[in-house]
Amino acid sequence: MTIAGCAQISCERSEILMGTVVTLQAQGGDAQLAVDESFKQIAELEENIRADVKRIEDAAGKEFVRVSPDVFEILETAQIFNGLTGGAFDVTCGAAVELWGIGTDKARIPSDAELAVVKNLVGANHLHLRDGTAYLDLRGVKLNLGGIAKGYGVDLTRNIFNRYGVKSGLIDFGTSTIYAVGKKRIGIKNPRAPSELSKVVELENAALSTSGDYEKFFIADGRRYHHIIDPATCAPADSGLRSVSVVVDGSREHCAMTADILSTAAFVAGRERAENFLGVSKDFVLE
Numbered sequence: 001m002t003i004a005g006c007a008q009i010s011c012e013r014s015e016i017l018m019g020t021v022v023t024l025q026a027q028g029g030d031a032q033l034a035v036d037e038s039f040k041q042i043a044e045l046e047e048n049i050r051a052d053v054k055r056i057e058d059a060a061g062k063e064f065v066r067v068s069p070d071v072f073e074i075l076e077t078a079q080i081f082n083g084l085t086g087g088a089f090d091v092t093c094g095a096a097v098e099l100w101g102i103g104t105d106k107a108r109i110p111s112d113a114e115l116a117v118v119k120n121l122v123g124a125n126h127l128h129l130r131d132g133t134a135y136l137d138l139r140g141v142k143l144n145l146g147g148i149a150k151g152y153g154v155d156l157t158r159n160i161f162n163r164y165g166v167k168s169g170l171i172d173f174g175t176s177t178i179y180a181v182g183k184k185r186i187g188i189k190n191p192r193a194p195s196e197l198s199k200v201v202e203l204e205n206a207a208l209s210t211s212g213d214y215e216k217f218f219i220a221d222g223r224r225y226h227h228i229i230d231p232a233t234c235a236p237a238d239s240g241l242r243s244v245s246v247v248v249d250g251s252r253e254h255c256a257m258t259a260d261i262l263s264t265a266a267f268v269a270g271r272e273r274a275e276n277f278l279g280v281s282k283d284f285v286l287e
Helices: 031-058 069-084 094-100 112-119 149-163 255-269 271-278
Strands: 002-006 010-017 020-027 127-130 133-136 168-173 177-190 193-212 217-220 223-226 243-249
Touching (some): 010 031, 020 149, 031 069, 031 133, 031 149, 069 255, 094 112, 149 255, 177 255, 193 255, 243 255, 255 271
Antiparallel strands (some): 020 168, 127 133, 168 177, 193 243, 217 223
16 A cells, blocks of 8 residues: 655655555655655565565574675664663564464463473574574574564665755654654654553654554453563563653664664563663663
8 A cells, every 4th residue: 555645845655564554754855756765675675574584584403594784784783782681672582472473363372381482492592693694593483573673664764865855754664663854743652542642752853662562462361461572481571661662863873773672672671671771871761
């Protein structure tokens, strides 16, 4: 699906990519060219991620696999932040995500025996990177880039907008990861009433990422089971938080990817642990 409306110096368009509705708004410079090029490269990124992840998983326990530069950078950054967040962010949690199936028609509570098995298949130590290649050292380990890939896509788009001289705009990957070109007011959803806003923040050349328990979940025996998996337990994170928003200033390279990672990690870690790694810079704000 594509929804578009472009004038000579402004353009707005939406497409379904990377599992969400991506909406790009651009004003000034070559706005339409910027939007067109962005959607082309986002689609290429999505295909590279899909193909490379499959190839890495298929070769698990056998050999290193050469991947695209984009995917290698995503995986390399993921491993760095795994260390910085004390393991709260881990892209090797794919097997646990699949086991729970939250957000699909196969959502369920797995047995203790199933969880015990899958815990052996989760851990950043299983992912090895070397000279543009990647290797999973155990068959059955699966990658899940849901907490980082959208941020990378936002940063990719931000660079394209800059190249085409866009002066004002909004890069919106399904409202979970956003970058404001110029100054914009952005609403943050109330996690227990998503049609309402809990807060409005003013972004100016900055990225915002929000992670919460209200987008994909099911309720069983009065308990909410959401899609954000804690790598330590291989179960939905139980940190006491309902929603976390992180703002990262645009002067930081890969600001949107950083915000995407940190909102997920903070939600998993909980307030006390999260403040330790969010507090390293004034650019990181825990909402």
